[in-house]
Amino acid sequence: DTGVSQDPRHKITKRGQNVTFRCDPISEHNRLYWYRQTLGQGPEFLTYFQNEAQLEKSRLLSDRFSAERPKGSFSTLEIQRTEQGDSAMYLCASSVDRGRTEAFFGQGTRLTVV
């Protein structure tokens, strides 16, 4: 399977704990995106990488959130001191580096903060 892969698929954590999610994009895709989706809503943009450079961050990405893509391949999204409001589906997507092209999404990581 050469699609976008996310790990884990589900994560339950206690409030105040740190969590880290991983995304492996499609191998030839230079662009990588993180989105957050809550129940009944469309995905909301969090951040975007072009190779290893983080080029755009949403104001939704508070200081407790950090994303990295150290070698321009896989990416991690870390949430520190989780809050109940962080419960959501975290979606990763990737695309080729060519104009206004569609993004391909992974299956998402469902985070539940209890």
Add this chain to the structure above:
Amino acid sequence: GNSVTQMEGPVTLSEEAFLTINCTYTATGYPSLFWYVQYPGEGLQLLLKATKADDKGSNKGFEATYRKETTSFHLEKGSVQVSDSAVYFCALLNTNAGKSTFGDGTTLTVKP
């Protein structure tokens, strides 16, 4: 800024009925437009796309035409199946790189 407004759901149809899900957008310039589909517990899958005015995107019997004059990209299918039951998202991309803007989704349920 960019925004996408979708027809509110849920939409419930009988098998073989005609489907329309309305989508209108606000954007400067000439965005690319997309429809994505999401099945329960899964990520989004691209259903179809259109990159310029009057383009028609089509896939799996679904169609949508990019109408610049009405800033719309309505999704249609002539005969829905039970397997089409899912959430459908309209989206736009207005820059050469960066974020897409999504509507809130429309839930479709098709009954046998």
